[in-house]
Amino acid sequence: MPDRGAYGNRVAGYARISASPPSLVHTLFGQKFAFTRLTSEAPGVGLTTKIPNEAAYIISTQLRDFAHRQLWINGRPCPHLSLLQGCSNLYDLEDDIIAAVKSCFDSVQFYFTRRSLLEYAAANDVRATSTLEMERGLGLPDAIIAFLGHALLPTLARPKEVSALFKEHTACALYAHLLRTYGAGADNKRSPRSQLTSAQVRRVKSLILGNLGGDVSLLEMAQECRLSVSHFTRAFRNATGVPPHRWLLQQRVARAKDLLLNSGTSVAEIAEACGFADQSHLTRVFQQMVGESPVAWRRLRKM
Numbered sequence: 001m002p003d004r005g006a007y008g009n010r011v012a013g014y015a016r017i018s019a020s021p022p023s024l025v026h027t028l029f030g031q032k033f034a035f036t037r038l039t040s041e042a043p044g045v046g047l048t049t050k051i052p053n054e055a056a057y058i059i060s061t062q063l064r065d066f067a068h069r070q071l072w073i074n075g076r077p078c079p080h081l082s083l084l085q086g087c088s089n090l091y092d093l094e095d096d097i098i099a100a101v102k103s104c105f106d107s108v109q110f111y112f113t114r115r116s117l118l119e120y121a122a123a124n125d126v127r128a129t130s131t132l133e134m135e136r137g138l139g140l141p142d143a144i145i146a147f148l149g150h151a152l153l154p155t156l157a158r159p160k161e162v163s164a165l166f167k168e169h170t171a172c173a174l175y176a177h178l179l180r181t182y183g184a185g186a187d188n189k190r191s192p193r194s195q196l197t198s199a200q201v202r203r204v205k206s207l208i209l210g211n212l213g214g215d216v217s218l219l220e221m222a223q224e225c226r227l228s229v230s231h232f233t234r235a236f237r238n239a240t241g242v243p244p245h246r247w248l249l250q251q252r253v254a255r256a257k258d259l260l261l262n263s264g265t266s267v268a269e270i271a272e273a274c275g276f277a278d279q280s281h282l283t284r285v286f287q288q289m290v291g292e293s294p295v296a297w298r299r300l301r302k303m
C-alpha cells in the first residue's frame with residue numbers, strides 16, 4: 001500500500017516548498033503520527049495546492065511571526081490575521097483547504113488521523129471523540145502545543161537517536177491535551193489509577209532491562225501491567241520518579257558504565273550494545289547524565 005498522509009515533503013509540496021530535514025514519522029495504534037517543519041525565506045510562495053481530503057488533522061504552531069496569510073476553508077475566507085509566534089492552528093483535512101502565502105514563515109506541524117484519536121481515547125481515560133473544536137484560522141495561543149513542537153525540533157536533526165518511547169510520549173501528550181481542551185462534548189476527565197504494585201514495577205523493569213539494546217513500546221509496558229497507556233505512564237512516574245523513557249536512558253547509561261569499567265569493548269560497540277544510535281549519541285546522553293564523556297569516565301577509573 002502506498003504511503004499517504006499530509007506530512008513531510010508531501011505537505012511541503014502543497015505549499016510549493018521542500019521540507020528539510022525530513023519528517024519524524026511514527027506508527028501509534030496502527031496509525032501514522034508525523035512531525036514536520038515547514039520553513040520559507042521567500043517573501044511569498046503564492047497560492048497553495050489543495051490538500052487531498054482524508055480523515056486526519058494537522059496542528060501547526062508558529063516558530064516566528066507569520067505576517068501575511070489568507071486562508072479559505074470550503075471556499076469561505078477565514079479572518080485575514082497575522083499569526084504570531086507560539087500561536088496554533090487546527091486544520092481538519094476533511095475540509096477543502098487553500099491558502100495564499102504572502103510572507104516568510106517558519107512553523108512545525110503535527111499530523112495524525114481521526115482514528116488515532118479514537119484509539120487513544122479507547123485505551124486511556126478520556127471520552128471517545130474524533131471531533132476537535134478549535135475556531136479555524138485564528139491562530140490561538142497554546143503553550144502546550146508550542147512546547148511539544150519545540151521539544152521535537154532536535155529530533156529532526158538526529159532521528160535515529162529518538163526512541164519509540166519518546167515519540168509515543170509526545171504523541172500521547174498531544175492527544176491528551178487536544179481531547180481535554182478541544183474535544184467535542186463534556187468534561188473528559190475520569191478518575192485515574194495512579195499506583196503500580198511492586199510486582200508490576202518488577203515486571204516492567206524486567207521488560208525494559210531485557211530490551212536495552214532495542215526499543216520497547218509504552219503499549220507493551222502498559223499491557224504488562226494491564227493498564228491504559230496514560231494510567232501506566234502516570235503510575236510509573238509515581239513509582240520511580242521519572243517517566244519510562246527517562247528510566248530507560250538511565251539503565252542504558254548504567255549498562256554502558258558497567259561495560260566501560262569491566263570490559264575492553266570499544267565505546268562504539270558499547271553504544272550499539274546499549275541501544276544508542278551511535279557513539280556520538282551515547283556520548284551526548286552520558287555527558288548530560290554523568291557530567292563527563294564515556295572516554296574520560298573510563299580513563300579516570302582505569303588509571
